Every structure is written in structure tokens, then in C-alpha cells.
Amino acid sequence: MSQYKIIFTGPVGAGKTTAIDSISDVPPVKTDAAASDMTKSRKSQTTVAMDYGIMNLDDGEKIHLYGTPGQERFDFMWDILTVGGIGLVLLLDNTRADPFQDMQFFLDSFSGFIADTSVAIGVTQMDLSSKPSINDYHEQLKTMDLKPAVFSVDARVKNDVSLLVQALLFSLDPGLED
Amino acid sequence: MKKNNTKPLLLALYGMDERTHKMMAMYLKGPYKGKAIIVDEFEAEVDLIDADHIKAKDLLDERKMKTPERPIILLSLEQLHIEGTLYVKKPIQTEDLVQALKLAQNQLSSKPAKQAKAFPEQTATTPAEQEKGVEVVTTEKKQAAIKNIDKDEIKKTSKHRTAKDLTEGGFSSYLGHIEGVSFSDLEQVLNASFNPKEFFLGFVQSAVRVSREKGRILQLNSGWKPLIFFPHTQEIWLDANEKQLRAFAGLEIKNSASKAMKLVAADKVVSNCNDNMEGFYETDHFLWMLAVWTSKGRYPETININEPVYLKQWPNFTRLLVTPHAMRIAALLIQGPRTAISIANALKIKPQYVFVFISAANAVGLVSQAKRQADELIKPSHEVKPSKSKGLLGRILGRLRR
Numbered sequence: 153m154s155q156y157k158i159i160f161t162g163p164v165g166a167g168k169t170t171a172i173d174s175i176s177d178v179p180p181v182k183t184d185a186a187a188s189d190m191t192k193s194r195k196s197q198t199t200v201a202m203d204y205g206i207m208n209l210d211d212g213e214k215i216h217l218y219g220t221p222g223q224e225r226f227d228f229m230w231d232i233l234t235v236g237g238i239g240l241v242l243l244l245d246n247t248r249a250d251p252f253q254d255m256q257f258f259l260d261s262f263s264g265f266i267a268d269t270s271v272a273i274g275v276t277q278m279d280l281s282s283k284p285s286i287n288d289y290h291e292q293l294k295t296m297d298l299k300p301a302v303f304s305v306d307a308r309v310k311n312d313v314s315l316l317v318q319a320l321l322f323s324l325d326p327g328l329e330d
Numbered sequence: 331m332k333k334n335n336t337k338p339l340l341l342a343l344y345g346m347d348e349r350t351h352k353m354m355a356m357y358l359k360g361p362y363k364g365k366a367i368i369v370d371e372f373e374a375e376v377d378l379i380d381a382d383h384i385k386a387k388d389l390l391d392e393r394k395m396k397t398p399e400r401p402i403i404l405l406s407l408e409q410l411h412i413e414g415t416l417y418v419k420k421p422i423q424t425e426d427l428v429q430a431l432k433l434a435q436n437q438l439s440s441k442p443a444k445q446a447k448a449f450p451e452q453t454a455t456t457p458a459e460q461e462k463g464v465e466v467v468t469t470e471k472k473q474a475a476i477k478n479i480d481k482d483e484i485k486k487t488s489k490h491r492t493a494k495d496l497t498e499g500g501f502s503s504y505l506g507h508i509e510g511v512s513f514s515d516l517e518q519v520l521n522a523s524f525n526p527k528e529f530f531l532g533f534v535q536s537a538v539r540v541s542r543e544k545g546r547i548l549q550l551n552s553g554w555k556p557l558i559f560f561p562h563t564q565e566i567w568l569d570a571n572e573k574q575l576r577a578f579a580g581l582e583i584k585n586s587a588s589k590a591m592k593l594v595a596a597d598k599v600v601s602n603c604n605d606n607m608e609g610f611y612e613t614d615h616f617l618w619m620l621a622v623w624t625s626k627g628r629y630p631e632t633i634n635i636n637e638p639v640y641l642k643q644w645p646n647f648t649r650l651l652v653t654p655h656a657m658r659i660a661a662l663l664i665q666g667p668r669t670a671i672s673i674a675n676a677l678k679i680k681p682q683y684v685f686v687f688i689s690a691a692n693a694v695g696l697v698s699q700a701k702r703q704a705d706e707l708i709k710p711s712h713e714v715k716p717s718k719s720k721g722l723l724g725r726i727l728g729r730l731r732r
Contacts, residue, residue: 156722175730209725238719238726274648279490282483285564290643299664301644304490311492312648314730315657319647321723321730322661327677328724 155236157216158317160203161262162243163254167276167307168219169203171243174313176205176217230261239269239320243307244289247281252292259296271298272320274305274312339366339435342374344393345383354378357427366431370545370562374400376434381406382420390415401434485607489565489615493647498654498683505626506580513627519681520635520671522628526693530579531620533591535693538566538613540593549596554578558596558603559613566616567603579623614694618650621693627682629670630689638667638700639688645696653690654683660691667700 160168172180181204203219218233234240242258244251255273259266275289289302301319305312321328341358343351351368358366371377377393379386381404390412393402402415410417416430483489496504502513511522526532533550534557541548541559550557555574558567568575583591603609621630629635641663647656658677662668670688674681691697 207726207729209729211725213722213725215726215729238723279483279486282489282563286646287643299643301647301660303644303646303648305648306490306492309492311495315493315495315648315652318657318727318730319644319661321727322657323664325720325723326658326661326665328658328720328727 155216156213157218157233157237158239158241158320159234159237159262159265160217160219160241160243161230161258163245163248163258166243166245166254167274167305168243170307171241171274171305171313171316172203172205172217172219174307174310175207175317177208178206180205180217234262234265237265237269239324240266240271241316241320242271242273243305244273244275245277246275246284247277251275251284252289255289255292256296259298270320270323271300272316272323273300273302274307274316275302276305276307278304279306338364339431339438340369340373340375341366341378342371342376343368343378343380344371344389345380345386350380357424362428362431371396372562375438376400376431377402379404381410382408401437403430403434482604482607486565486610487608489610489612490649493650493652495652496654498680501627501654501683505623508626508628511628513680513682516681519627519685522682522685523631524624524628524689525631526621526624528582529620529624530581530583531617531624531693533583534566534620535617537593538617547596549594549599551590551592551594553590558599564613566611566613567606567609568611568616569606569609572619575619576623579620580626612649614646615649617693618645618690621690622651622653622686625686625689627686628689629685630692633670633688633692633697633699635670635685638669638672639663639692639697640667640700641691642696642698645691645694651690653686655679656683656687659684659687663697 160171162168169180203217205217207215207217209215215238218237220230220233240262242255242262244254244258248254259271262271273289275286286302286304290299293300293302301316301323303312303316303319305316307313341354343354346354355368358364358368366376374397377397377400379389379393379402381390383389386404390402390404393400394414403418404410404412404415405418405420405422407420409419416433418426418430508522512518513522526535530552533552537548537550537557537559541561545561547561548559550559555568555570559565560567570578633639641660644660644664645656647660655677658679659673662673662676668676670681670684673684688697
């Protein structure tokens with residue numbers, strides 16, 4: 153049976169683990185550990201390997217949801233994770249000092265995968281910091297010649313995460329019907 | 331960043347009344363020879379706070395939280411020594427203020443230019459830096475410096491509420507019917523347009539435009555509940571729930587009623603709005619809702635449905651009213667301009683779902699008529715090429731919508 157997967161990426165604390173938790177049919181396998189480096193300043197636990205969840209489809213097929221570790225020293229895993237992936241969900245934390253820098257970094261890092269598939273961007277923590285706005289993100293993306301979906305997302309809210317993943321699917325094929 | 335000598339220093343004032351604002355503006359134009367000007371908080375390079383104001387401490391904390399890199403000048407009758415701030419004694423002496431502004435300017439000039447990093451780990455202090463004696467800041471300090479948190483934003487729950495997703499089945503029952511239009515008759519559907527100017531939508535759009543152009547907080551009095559426009563934060567405030575607004579949005583506004591519409595300055599009502607943070611809506615979200623409720627499946631007269639339209643960017647669907655097939659329409663239209671009918675045909679959906687999307691996206695400036703030469707040259711195929719894994723993607727979609 154084929155391994156179908158959707159990849160969730162983004163910086164530390166952007167909500168990847170929570171987003172997977174929101175739409176997974178099984179309790180996600182978390183590989184969090186106590187943060188020992190600078191990550192500690194943002195959260196006490198962080199993902200050191202990857203998160204993993206599953207969506208069960210009606211025909212018995214499983215969609216695997218993988219969250220990449222947010223730290224640079226694990227980026228060797230990113231290429232391995234994306235093989236056979238359906239598309240990329242990029243989550244960005246709007247309270248960080250420079251979320252555009254984060255966006256640029258992750259879009260560059262996954263550029264090959266995005267070119268082959270598609271990307272949808274979720275901006276988290278907008279209820280704590282409304283700037284930059286979603287329009288500001290689109291302005292930045294224009295300079296990169298990209299027009300992906302960019303949504304405000306509360307990773308704890310299933311509907312938000314679901315709509316973001318739906319946008320990813322429609323970007324791949326607007327003709328989709330459920 | 332090295333400052334250009336001809337560029338004035340941008341100051342924001344806090345804790346000062348209108349009269350003091352004017353005096354400061356006059357002073358800067360006169361004795362300070364226009365070397366500094368007053369701007370709003372979003373554009374400012376330096377913050378000037380009246381430290382004798384009743385909420386001075388809150389104002390100072392807020393500025394440190396929101397813009398920690400920005401120099402702060404405190405004005406006070408009492409001698410102040412607050413770390414990280416500059417002080418000018420009141421009553422203000424020209425020399426003292428000039429000196430403080432120069433120091434603030436120097437602080438700005440001495441800040442290193444931002445350097446690109448290989449990885450955006452924005453709080454990192456490397457072990458090597460620590461060994462060299464670079465200050466290792468505490469977790470608390472780091473978070474204060476890095477986390478850009480607005481304490482009030484979280485109270486604006488209407489702005490951050492997740493989307494309402496309308497299905498085909500719920501469309502008419504939620505939006506109501508248009509008298510005299512049968513949506514089962516294609517000919518009638520194609521002629522079903524509306525003029526936004528004859529509805530509340532048109533008045534709100536006009537008020538948003540004026541408020542943005544003037545950069546002023548304005549209030550729209552309509553004979554119903556007042557609407558307040560905040561151009562700098564792109565917010566609208568209204569003390570009414572969505573059900574009440576939906577009913578009002580659908581009413582056609584006749585000539586006599588339109589005379590009751592008045593747009594007035596509203597700088598003094600801001601504190602009332604802050605007492606009810608639930609009343610804040612994002613401007614685009616508000617206009618989008620109004621347009622959906624006004625359209626009910628019709629298209630705006632300002633759009634020629636026989637000509638292609640284009641979509642500037644994806645709407646922020648998680649915070650909007652998602653009408654049937656809206657995401658599919660956006661995904662198709664972002665690929666290139668199309669006519670409303672070609673979208674309906676390509677996606678095999680009823681035209682009114684395309685019209686309501688076009689109405690809403692047009693109201694917030696995301697959809698416009700494609701007039702660029704390049705748009706005319708691109709002739710999109712009417713067919714949507716299915717992806718190789720269409721069946722699988724469709725099943726994932728079904729699972730997500732369960």
C-alpha cells in the first residue's frame with residue numbers, strides 16, 4: 153500500500169504538533185523532549201524528531217501527517233520526510249520578531265517539494281499579535297512570485313486546520329469534489 | 331541605519347490631549363525647524379510619552395512591549411531615571427527637548443543594520459558568544475523582546491472567530507430569498523445583479539475609503555447603530571450581533587433613508603469601543619459578510635459578468651463566511667482570469683455561487699475586472715485538468731469535511 157502523507161513544517165512554537173493533533177484520528181505520536189537550548193525561551197517541550205498523526209479515509213486508506221522538527225539541526229530529516237508527500241502546510245508564528253524571515257527560510261528550504269506539489273500557509277498567534285497582517289504576507293510572497301493560500305489559524309481549532317488543508321488540496325486540483 | 335539629513339525624525343505622542351498635540355506640532359515646525367514630525371504609532375521612530383499622564387506606566391510598558399527597539403522620551407514635572415528612556419523636564423525647555431531628540435536620533439543611527447541569518451532562530455545566542463561574554467539574556471527578557479504581544483488583541487474575539495462554512499443546502503435558508511428572482515431559471519440568474527450603492531454595503535465601503543484616505547477614525551450614523559472605522563488597525567466597531575446586521579444588510583436604502591447617513595469624526599468615542607472589545611471586526615471580514623448578505627447569489631452591477639475577472643490573492647477563508655464552493659472558485663481564479671460563467675462551467679456549479687463569491691471578494695478589493703492586456707492574452711481553458719490523484723484528494727477532502 154502507498155504511503156500518502158501531508159507535511160507540516162514551520163519554526164519552533166508555530167503550532168505544528170497542535171495542528172496535527174486537531175485533525176488526526178489517533179492520538180498523535182509525539183517525540184517532544186524538554187528543550188535544552190534557546191528553544192527553552194519559547195516553550196518547555198519541543199519536537200526533536202517528528203510528530204506523527206493519521207487521518208483514516210472511508211475506504212480504509214490512511215493519510216499520514218508528519219510534523220517536521222522546528223530546529224535547524226534536524227533539517228537533514230526534511231528531505232526524507234517529504235518523499236511521496238502530497239503537499240506542504242507551513243505554519244508561522246506571528247509573535248516572532250521577524251516571521252517573514254521564517255517564511256522565506258522554510259519556502260526556500262522546501263522549494264523543490266513545493267514546486268512538485270503545493271503549499272498552504274497558516275499564520276498562528278494572530279490573536280496575540282495582529283501585525284504583520286495577512287495582506288502583508290501576500291505582499292512578501294509577491295516578491296517571491298508565489299500566490300499560495302495564507303490563512304489566520306488557531307492550531308487548536310479543527311475547522312481552521314481543516315480549511316487550511318482543504319486549501320492545499322484545492323490548490324492541487326480546483327476541480328475536486330467531496 | 332544611517333539617517334538622511336533631509337528626512338525628518340518621526341515622532342509618536344502618547345498621553346497627550348489635542349491641545350498638547352498641536353503645541354508639539356507647532357514647536358517641531360518652528361523652533362525645531364521641521365527636523366521632526368508627528369506621525370501615528372505605526373510609522374514612528376521615536377515615542378514621546380507624557381509621564382505625568384494617569385496611565386503613563388501602562389503606556390510605557392505597552393511601548394516597551396510593542397516596539398522595544400524604539401527610543402522613548404519621557405516628559406515629566408518630576409526628575410525621572412528609568413532605564414532605557416530619555417528624560418525631559420516639564421515645563422519643556424527648547425534646549426532640553428532638542429538634546430533629547432538628538433540623543434534619540436543617535437540611538438537610531440547607532441543601531442546595526444539587520445543582517446540576514448542562515449536560519450531564523452531569532453532568540454539564539456551561540457555558546458561561542460556566551461564565552462565571549464555576550465550578555466546571556468534571561469528567558470523573561472527574551473520573551474519581552476521577541477514576542478510581539480498585544481494584550482488587547484486577544485479580547486477582540488469576533489476578529490479571531492473561526493469561519494462559518496455554508497453548504498449548498500444551507501445557502502438559501504441562511505441568506506434568505508430575493509423577491510422576483512428564481513434561481514432555478516438560468517436567464518433570471520444571469521440578470522440578477524444589485525447596485526451596492528443602494529444598500530448599507532455601499533455606504534460602508536464609501537466610509538472605509540474616506541477613513542483610509544484621511545487616516546482618521548470616523549463614525550457612520552445611519553439611523554440604526556453607529557459604525558466606527560479605525561483605519562490604522564483596519565478595524566470596524568459595531569455594537570450589534572451578526573443576526574441584527576444580516577437583517578439590516580438586506581434592506582434596500584431609499585433616497586430618504588440615505589439622507590440619514592452621516593460620516594463624522596469619532597476620535598472621542600474610542601474609549602467606549604474599548605469597553606466592548608467583542609464589537610471589533612476586521613474591516614475586510616465585515617465588508618465580506620455585508621457583501622454576502624447583500625448579494626444573496628446576485629452579482630454587483632460594477633462587474634460585467636461577460637468579461638473575465640481576476641483574483642489578486644486568496645481570501646483569508648478561516649476568518650470569513652465561506653460560501654458554497656468558495657475555496658474551489660478561489661483556487662481556480664488564482665490561476666488566471668476567467669468569466670463568472672466559465673468558472674461555473676469549469677467547476678460544474680450553479681452561477682449564483684460564483685456571483686456571491688465575486689460580490690464578496692470584489693467588496694474587499696480582491697476581485698476586479700481583468701483589464702490588463704496580459705489578462706486578455708491569457709485564454710484559460712474551460713476544462714479543469716484533474717490531478718493524477720484526484721480520487722485520493724477527494725477522499726481526503728470528504729474526511730476533512732465530515
